[in-house]
Amino acid sequence: MQIADVTAFPTSFPVSARAGERLGIGKVVKRDAVVVRVRTTDGLVGWGESHHARSPGTVGHLVNRTLRDLVVGLDAADTVGVWTTIYTAQLASHGLGAAAAIAMSGIDMALWDIRGKAVGWPVYRLLGGASRPVEAYAGGVALGWSEPGFLVDEVWPLVERGYRAVKLRIGDNPVDDLARISAVRSAFPALQILADANTAYDLEDVRRIAPGLRDQQVGWLEEPFPPHDHRSYAAAARFAGVPLAAGENHYTRFEFHRLIEDGAVSVLQPDLSKSGGLTEVQRIAALASAWKLPLNPHTASTGLNMAATVHLLAATENAGYFEADVSHDNLFRDELVSSSITVRPDGTVLPPEGPGLGVEVDEDFLAAHPVIEGPGFVR
Structure with a gap:
């Protein structure tokens, strides 16, 4: 059960007037997210979320253009191995730091979704x-x-x-x-x-x-x-x-x-x-x-x-x-x-x-x- 593909979907919607809360980080004008889909060679599909980091398009690009190439072909059940691969290439040296941690979070979550679906168990x-x-x-x-x-x-x-x-x-x-x-x-x-x-x-x-x-x-x-x-x-x-x-x-x-x-x-x-x-x-x-x-x-x-x-x-x-x-x-x-x-x-x-x-x-x-x-x- 190998990772066949990884795709991030940056997504947004504008908020209504009553949903536009005013907080210490400002007034909310839209809601953002980055949804991550992982497919396996066995046909399983897992879903995860990477935080938008106030720059959802950037997080999605990092998943789609860098992290995807690091993990395609790896064992989808080996969450520790996939995590270590991304850590070595992005967090340990010369990577994007917090952005990489955020981007990898959605991939990891999707892999746990796949693991549960593979054996029929909730996470x-x-x-x-x-x-x-x-x-x-x-x-x-x-x-x-x-x-x-x-x-x-x-x-x-x-x-x-x-x-x-x-x-x-x-x-x-x-x-x-x-x-x-x-x-x-x-x-x-x-x-x-x-x-x-x-x-x-x-x-x-x-x-x-x-x-x-x-x-x-x-x-x-x-x-x-x-x-x-x-x-x-x-x-x-x-x-x-x-x-x-x-x-x-x-x-x-x-x-x-x-x-x-x-x-x-x-x-x-x-x-x-x-x-x-x-x-x-x-x-x-x-x-x-x-x-x-x-x-x-x-x-x-x-x-x-x-x-x-x-x-x-x-x-x-x-x-x-x-x-x-x-x-x-x-x-x-x-x-x-x-x-x-x-x-x-x-x-x-x-x-x-x-x-x-x-x-x-x-x-x-x-x-x-x-x-x-x-x-x-x-x-």
């Missing part, structure tokens, strides 16, 4: 897991910088659907951010509130908002700073008083090694479509477990990465939350794939039961939604 069983419930929080590109009362109105239906935890977008300014958090806390005293600054804070912002985060019992402060700002993370960990979270912009176990050893970040958030795929995030999970740290993966645009993430968490000893996408009008969640992950009344999700990832891709959707060039977020 969670291949990983050694079971169909166990995974606690979810309401996240995705949602719950942005709204007026506090409007934000409360947005959270109500999520709680009614079963969510017991939500992630609020901060990074605007400490005063307004804390007003939003306080409004949600007042309306939902028992709700677990998580906060994501999308790298928009500096140390003084964290000093100003930290007492309020503690008072409002916020579960974590996510990405207050860019991933390379190790000094600020170390300084904030000494006074913040709430757990710091990061990892969606860290690539491979080698970057997570430092993140863990520094000791400032205690909530790890690798993204399967960015950090190196299922093969690599398994290694990151094992590394985290040695330090008694939970894994709370970041999820990306499409139902492919969402399904893969639940499979992984159902097979991970130190599993934390699944980040459920609750954004408005996400066609990549609702139309691109055959089914979506849904929260149960107890606030948990289950992995899909079909072979492989358990979801299929509508290729007509990909044909109808070619990539839209330009930034997906604007200031």
Whole structure:
């Protein structure tokens, strides 16, 4: 069962006015993704997702023009061997670094889909897991910088659907951010509130908002700073008083090694479509477990990465939350794939039961939604 072909499909759609959330990284104007298809000589087809990296055409080009030639002809079941081949040619020396990690993630995910289809098992069983419930929080590109009362109105239906935890977008300014958090806390005293600054804070912002985060019992402060700002993370960990979270912009176990050893970040958030795929995030999970740290993966645009993430968490000893996408009008969640992950009344999700990832891709959707060039977020 050899790899016969690899094809990346950069894809986009413009968002509606209500889906154009305003966050620390800007206002959403379109949604992008890179869907990766792998075919085998036995006729099997696997699907995966590479993160768009705010440049979906570039990521797709890297898959189609470079990584494809590295892996065609290799054993499709040898995910470790394929990963090592790409690592040697792109990550170890003179490659494209993070772009290569992102591009290879979609290939790796598609190979796990193929492995499951080859034996008729869902991926969670291949990983050694079971169909166990995974606690979810309401996240995705949602719950942005709204007026506090409007934000409360947005959270109500999520709680009614079963969510017991939500992630609020901060990074605007400490005063307004804390007003939003306080409004949600007042309306939902028992709700677990998580906060994501999308790298928009500096140390003084964290000093100003930290007492309020503690008072409002916020579960974590996510990405207050860019991933390379190790000094600020170390300084904030000494006074913040709430757990710091990061990892969606860290690539491979080698970057997570430092993140863990520094000791400032205690909530790890690798993204399967960015950090190196299922093969690599398994290694990151094992590394985290040695330090008694939970894994709370970041999820990306499409139902492919969402399904893969639940499979992984159902097979991970130190599993934390699944980040459920609750954004408005996400066609990549609702139309691109055959089914979506849904929260149960107890606030948990289950992995899909079909072979492989358990979801299929509508290729007509990909044909109808070619990539839209330009930034997906604007200031």
